Amino acid sequence: MELAAFLPGRARSVTVVGSTPAPLVQFGPEIGSAMRKLFESKGVQFKLQAKLVSLIGENGRVTHAVLGDGSQLVAETILVGIGVVPATAFLKDSGIEMNPQGFVKVDATMKTNVDDVYAAGDIVTFPMAALELDNVNIQHWQMAHKHGNVAGAAIAGIAKPIDTVPFFWTMVFGKSIRYTGYGGGHDDVVIHGIVDDLQFVAYYLKKGKVIAVASMGRDPVCAVFAQIFIARKPVTKADIESNPNDDWTSWLSA
Numbered sequence: 001m002e003l004a005a006f007l008p009g010r011a012r013s014v015t016v017v018g019s020t021p022a023p024l025v026q027f028g029p030e031i032g033s034a035m036r037k038l039f040e041s042k043g044v045q046f047k048l049q050a051k052l053v054s055l056i057g058e059n060g061r062v063t064h065a066v067l068g069d070g071s072q073l074v075a076e077t078i079l080v081g082i083g084v085v086p087a088t089a090f091l092k093d094s095g096i097e098m099n100p101q102g103f104v105k106v107d108a109t110m111k112t113n114v115d116d117v118y119a120a121g122d123i124v125t126f127p128m129a130a131l132e133l134d135n136v137n138i139q140h141w142q143m144a145h146k147h148g149n150v151a152g153a154a155i156a157g158i159a160k161p162i163d164t165v166p167f168f169w170t171m172v173f174g175k176s177i178r179y180t181g182y183g184g185g186h187d188d189v190v191i192h193g194i195v196d197d198l199q200f201v202a203y204y205l206k207k208g209k210v211i212a213v214a215s216m217g218r219d220p221v222c223a224v225f226a227q228i229f230i231a232r233k234p235v236t237k238a239d240i241e242s243n244p245n246d247d248w249t250s251w252l253s254a
């Protein structure tokens with residue numbers, strides 16, 4: 001989506017092909033739909049709930065992308081970003097514990113099950129105490145940075161169990177969406193503000209408790225919420241409803 005936001009005005013036309021019903025749908029259908037409208041207002045076209053199945057070319061250059069329904073898109077350049085897998089095949093048979101997807105399991109000091117072997121970053125699953133998650137894989141720059149810091153300290157003999165929460169942001173067309181927490185398995189979403197105006201805070205809840213927050217144009221809500229997660233201060237739906245202005249800075253210090 002960052003590339004699709006970069007290309008209008010540089011490419012003759014831009015079409016995003018995706019398998020989901022809306023772009024960035026992990027933020028929920030309302031935000032996905034608002035993002036789609038933003039991109040469409042800049043000339044980006046969408047083929048959603050679609051699948052790229054093959055490419056057709058001529059003289060060593062691509063000419064068409066073929067979709068699952070048999071339709072073809074004329075294309076001079078195709079950028080493909082379909083999933084990621086950890087490059088850990090070389091660890092097979094090493095004795096280092098990995099899950100079936102190839103992620104390396106580490107403890108809170110980033111140590112694997114093998115003495116003196118540490119792992120960090122995108123390839124690991126690790127315990128995230130602040131959000132009560134046991135083996136979680138988070139692929140964010142900030143997280144990899146923190147992992148390296150904790151692993152380095154452990155190797156130097158300084159016990160410093162990891163205590164951080166994910167914080168992520170992206171920029172499209174000069175608009176920034178921020179996200180903190182881990183929204184996997186959320187069963188409720190409360191939105192303050194107007195999503196179509198790209199001025200909102202979305203609270204993702206699980207069993208009545210906020211587990212993640214996304215925002216646009218409403219700083220510093222996500223940054224403050226990262227601190228709330230670290231401080232282990234549970235925030236409920238009633239807390240959100242009694243805070244219509246999303247002033248969590250004074251709530252945190254209360």
Ligand SMILES: Cc1cc2nc3c(=O)[nH]c(=O)nc-3n(C[C@H](O)[C@H](O)[C@H](O)COP(=O)(O)OP(=O)(O)OC[C@H]3O[C@@H](n4cnc5c(N)ncnc54)[C@H](O)[C@@H]3O)c2cc1C
Nearest residue numbers: 081087090120121122123138139140141142144168169170
């Ligand atoms: C397209 C894209 C956009 C992203 N955008 C964002 C973003 O906006 N914000 C954000 O926070 N995060 C973003 N990320 C995620 C972020 O880049 C990763 O979380 C971060 O780089 C992970 O760091 P790492 O050190 O674990 O792995 P990497 O940065 O992938 O580094 C691993 C290194 O190990 C090397 N390597 C692999 N196997 C071996 C081997 N056998 N021997 C020696 N070397 C090896 C690789 O070549 C690589 O250099 C993005 C990722 C991608 C792919």
